[in-house]
Amino acid sequence: MRDRLTSPYQAAKMTPKNFYAKWDVNHEAIARICSRSLSTVRRWFSKGRNYRSPMPSDLRHLALMDFLLEHFEEIPEECLNILCSLTGHK
Numbered sequence: 001m002r003d004r005l006t007s008p009y010q011a012a013k014m015t016p017k018n019f020y021a022k023w024d025v026n027h028e029a030i031a032r033i034c035s036r037s038l039s040t041v042r043r044w045f046s047k048g049r050n051y052r053s054p055m056p057s058d059l060r061h062l063a064l065m066d067f068l069l070e071h072f073e074e075i076p077e078e079c080l081n082i083l084c085s086l087t088g089h090k
């Protein structure tokens with residue numbers, strides 16, 4: 001039962017490069033979404049020996065944010081108010 005509940009969430013993945021291209025955001029925004037430092041995010045976009053792969057949790061955070069942005073207008077206002085109050089923004 002637990003596997004069925006977590007599988008879709010764990011399967012959701014979006015690379016930083018794809019998110020960057022799709023949403024025209026900067027590296028700082030991606031760092032905030034993934035709770036990573038700016039230098040870490042910059043390494044995701046680097047080439048050569050400075051490159052670092054994002055963690056699976058980073059790919060899930062970007063996929064979740066992609067979903068929220070894609071479906072923003074469909075999310076009930078009550079849910080948006082709860083989400084915004086959790087982050088301290090309104």
